[in-house]
Amino acid sequence: MRLTGLAVRGFRNLAGLELEIPAEGVVVVGGNGQGKTNLLEAIYYLMLFRSLRGAKDRELVQFGEPGFWVRGTAADETSRNIQVGVRYELSTARKVVFLDGAEVRKLGDAVGQILAVPFGPADSEIVSGTPGIRRRFLDVVLSVSRPGYLVRLLEFRHALRQRNAALRRGRAQEARVFDRPLAEAAAFVAGSRRAWVEEWRERFGELCAAMGEPAAADLRYASQVEDSGSAEAWWERFEHSAERDLRSGTTTVGPHRDDLKIGLGGRDIRFYGSAGQRRTAAIALRVLEAETLTRYRGTAPVGLYDDVFAELDEDRQGRLLELLRVSLPGQAIVVAPRDAEVPAKLFDRPRWQIRGGQIVR
Amino acid sequence: MSAIEEAVAELARLPGIGRKTAARLTYFLLKQPRAVIERLAKALLNLAEQVKACSVCGNWSDTDPCLICADTRRDRSMLCVVEDAADIAAIEKTGEYRGLYHVLGGHLSPLDGVGPEQLRLDSLVARVANGSVVREVILATDPSMEGEVTATYVRGLLERYGVRISRIALGLPVGGDLEYADSVTIARALAARREMTG
Ligand SMILES: [Zn+2]
Numbered sequence: 001m002r003l004t005g006l007a008v009r010g011f012r013n014l015a016g017l018e019l020e021i022p023a024e025g026v027v028v029v030g031g032n033g034q035g036k037t038n039l040l041e042a043i044y045y046l047m048l049f050r051s052l053r054g055a056k057d058r059e060l061v062q063f064g065e066p067g068f069w070v071r072g073t074a075a076d077e078t079s080r081n082i083q084v085g086v087r088y089e090l091s092t093a094r095k096v097v098f099l100d101g102a103e104v105r106k107l108g109d110a111v112g113q114i115l116a117v118p119f120g121p122a123d124s125e126i127v128s129g130t131p132g133i134r135r136r137f138l139d140v141v142l143s144v145s146r147p148g149y150l151v152r153l154l155e156f157r158h159a160l161r162q163r164n165a166a167l168r169r170g171r172a173q174e175a176r177v178f179d180r181p182l183a184e185a186a187a188f189v190a191g192s193r194r195a196w197v198e199e200w201r202e203r204f205g206e207l208c209a210a211m212g213e214p215a216a217a218d219l220r221y222a223s224q225v226e227d228s229g230s231a232e233a234w235w236e237r238f239e240h241s242a243e244r245d246l247r248s249g250t251t252t253v254g255p256h257r258d259d260l261k262i263g264l265g266g267r268d269i270r271f272y273g274s275a276g277q278r279r280t281a282a283i284a285l286r287v288l289e290a291e292t293l294t295r296y297r298g299t300a301p302v303g304l305y306d307d308v309f310a311e312l313d314e315d316r317q318g319r320l321l322e323l324l325r326v327s328l329p330g331q332a333i334v335v336a337p338r339d340a341e342v343p344a345k346l347f348d349r350p351r352w353q354i355r356g357g358q359i360v361r
Numbered sequence: 362m363s364a365i366e367e368a369v370a371e372l373a374r375l376p377g378i379g380r381k382t383a384a385r386l387t388y389f390l391l392k393q394p395r396a397v398i399e400r401l402a403k404a405l406l407n408l409a410e411q412v413k414a415c416s417v418c419g420n421w422s423d424t425d426p427c428l429i430c431a432d433t434r435r436d437r438s439m440l441c442v443v444e445d446a447a448d449i450a451a452i453e454k455t456g457e458y459r460g461l462y463h464v465l466g467g468h469l470s471p472l473d474g475v476g477p478e479q480l481r482l483d484s485l486v487a488r489v490a491n492g493s494v495v496r497e498v499i500l501a502t503d504p505s506m507e508g509e510v511t512a513t514y515v516r517g518l519l520e521r522y523g524v525r526i527s528r529i530a531l532g533l534p535v536g537g538d539l540e541y542a543d544s545v546t547i548a549r550a551l552a553a554r555r556e557m558t559g
Pocket of ligand 1: 415418420428429
């Protein structure tokens with residue numbers, strides 16, 4: 001898939017942009033605060049309609065503006081064109097999403113129409129941060145690659161909120177009737193996550209090795225329910241923890257407490273890995289994300305690279321680029337603080353400058 | 362506030378009516394003869410003065426008990442449990458059901474502070490309890506998550522009374538509202554109801 005056009009207004013420091021994106025991709029160079037990361041964030045916003053950096057929508061609105069909008073056009077290998085637009089209004093906190101010019105009834109219907117995979121300095125957080133960040137990584141990958149996942153995930157969250165509301169008020173019977181829908185959604189969510197991990201764990205090891213990591217890398221889905229795909233197993237587990245849940249006033253087991261464990265040489269990378277190893281693992285996860293989308297959506301996502309190469313020594317730069325050539329052959333949009341950080345011999349693409357939220361060519 | 366503004370504000374409180382539509386309705390009414398406005402106002406007042414919830418089933422009615430509860434030709438061994446009185450009208454339109462009804466007045470939703478006490482459950486149990494002529498209870502709550510759990514909860518309350526408890530088949534769109542389903546779909550869902558077992 002390649003992004004052919006992008007129009008942005010009032011989004012962070014991007015006051016007004018209307019760009020045609022070269023088919024082969026582009027390198028955007030700009031100093032700190034000039035808007036290069038915001039540009040990637042705006043593109044990513046068209047996939048999930050949520051901030052890449054976890055910001056709230058109202059925080060994305062440029063100061064003094066009534067709201068923002070972002071509109072992107074993309075073409076896949078069959079040259080089918082799609083246009084995705086989103087408009088957010090600050091005063092009403094209303095977000096409207098358009099697909100090919102028509103307003104979509106449910107946001108979920110437009111999620112993942114534009115496919116992008118972000119690479120950036122914050123990715124190390126996936127490896128070293130809290131389990132919630134890793135669950136979010138899995139949820140994003142599955143929401144845009146597995147039909148029905150997003151709907152079931154929202155169902156799970158809804159059932160969880162209902163059950164917790166009953167627990168908070170000490171209503172055991174009312175909480176209990178939500179066990180069934182909760183278990184059914186939990187089985188789909190946790191089962192899908194575990195299946196994804198099983199499908200890709202070997203590839204994860206290969207990718208880490210290809211980037212020069214000598215220790216064996218592995219992925220494991222850690223859940224309190226071994227048979228994660230079984231609604232019956234989850235139902236028994238919820239039943240079993242009913243009393244404890246009532247005492248704590250919240251649901252203490254479920255996919256919302258699971259984790260993606262990343263091992264290196266048999267030990268948890270979170271506690272034993274070096275900064276370099278975590279960076280390697282984070283990049284490998286992003287490559288898995290890209291390969292997953294390519295396999296299940298039939299088109300390679302757009303690669304969004306935020307200052308990725310500067311962090312790596314020349315050997316790893318070369319290895320990464322070689323990897324991306326194979327795994328992420330789609331369009332690449334690269335941003336960097338200085339021209340020299342994306343050597344032309346490694347990455348020969350048109351170059352733009354960004355200054356004060358404006359592209360200067 | 363002027364009379365026009367007041368009318369617009371009141372109309373805009375109705376579900377599905379925004380300020381624009383409310384203003385359009387107001388200006389339409391202004392152009393009507395006085396008699397038309399009086400008839401409308403009277404009809405609205407009658408709603409408040411004459412329509413009450415049936416003390417037996419909870420249906421809206423001018424009479425108490427309602428016409429359905431009072432109809433001796435209806436099958437008193439069957440009770441259909443619905444969330445809202447509007448669901449009764451939708452089921453009646455199919456012409457396929459000849460039993461009685463019971464309106465819960467909503468569904469369980471802890472998030473909205475709706476627990477069993479907020480629903481008409483005591484009167485339901487009383488209608489089904491020992492000595493009752495009711496042989497089958499059809500749970501026709503909405504095919505949403507809350508409708509499902511409400512059905513589960515009601516079954517838990519009624520199972521000790523030895524009545525057959527069934528759930529309408531979910532040919533209805535999940536997350537939908539019985540009130541808005543078409544007659545054919547509702548008739549099918551009723552006909553294909555299944556016994557609900559623990
Ligand atoms: Zn009645």
